[in-house]
Amino acid sequence: MTAGALPSRPPIRVLLAEDQVLIRDSFKVLIDATPGMTVVGEAGTGTEAVLLAWRHRPDVVLMDVRMPDMDGIEATRRICADPDGDGVRVLILTTFDQDEYVYASLRAGASGFLLKSATATELLTAVQVVASGEALLAPTVTRRLITEFLQGPRPAPAVRDLGGVTEREREVLTLIGRGMSNAEIAEHLHLTVGTVKTHIGRLLAKLQARDRAQLVIAAYESGLVAAPDGHR
Template identity: 85%
Template sequence: MSTDDMSIGAAPHTPSPPIRVLLAEDQVLVRDSFKVLIDATPGMTVVGEAGTGAEAVFLAQRHRPDIVLMDVRMPDMDGIEATRRICADPVGAGTRVLILTTFDQDDYVYASLQAGASGFLIKSATASELLTAIRIVSSGEALLAPTVTRRLIAEFRHGPRPAPVVRDLNDITQREREVLTLIGRGMSNSEIAEHLHLTVGTVKTHIGRLLAKLHARDRAQLVIAAYEGGLVTNSDGHR
């Protein structure tokens, strides 16, 4: 085959860079199991391991991972404060935090979201669920199921909670307000589309505009905006 023949046709496929994960978990055995699983998965790699919240902040600044898999309960600095510091760092704006939690014990849903977390993963999750969660959050989506939003509403009901981050809802349209309300109720894009008789593409467009107008990092922060703006009430927790 001539050189000219070789140059004809589609360009060779360039593989996407791997998802870079920082593990923040104080239990060594759990952390090691996560590392083995993630490093063995094509398209993912562990770039650092932290046993305390302070180490997680330091390593996030050092390695700039795509995802921090963050345990809530850690020595030295808890996962919420570590999340807040990581997400507040403008240099690390591309880093997203996936919180490891046990919903039956941890009352940290609201605080974690307000700190900037992009989702939650229950510690009893399967290996497949863990990998799927990493991919979802890495893609820019929030991992926030209706069960999580119901828990969040319960925390609003019983308080106390941190001071709200005020977001002005006056500049959003009526349709955007409807979409934001349904996001706050934990609906997926397809559920919102069905409820409002829209296409999924149109829903995504509205969400993109809401993110820009409300200066929200991701869907999780839109949930916070819906609650703090009074668009979701306590009764919405019983869908």
């Protein structure tokens, strides 16, 4: 390394959980061919995904929802509940118009969603975003998820206690639940984007939330945001 050069970052380690071999092989070729990324394991069932996640501690698990012997939601729940796997992030693969598991996967700990119709560039960007610790929930995606899936049948959510959350933080949480971006929240509340990020950081700590996706759930479970068209 030359003087003054920055140390190279370790590659993003990805675990593929997809039962269709052709799709899984395509993802592997794409990811392994991308500088800064590498596939550390491949799972064809939900059980294999959990075991391999525990063994390899990848940065990102690319998780299909519909998996043999254990679906992707339950596999996500087990991976995210592992106290030794705090750095493992799950990116859910979904066919949006068919899979009705978005709310459940958020509650299970998923950090984002990727449509199976996504382009190669979108897939690689999604992996990078989730690996960096961010939630892959663009405002427009959040709004659509909320509208589509909170109207459908699902288990009644737990009531979320917001004790210790300030009034300003409640305002920020409400706007997150409505699908606003940091810039939109800042404009709405007449704050700087940096201040909004500070409030979000405090909300993550106080609500023990992994990322923005979990804050969306908290906004609904606390009653700050109502389900569309009166659905609960």
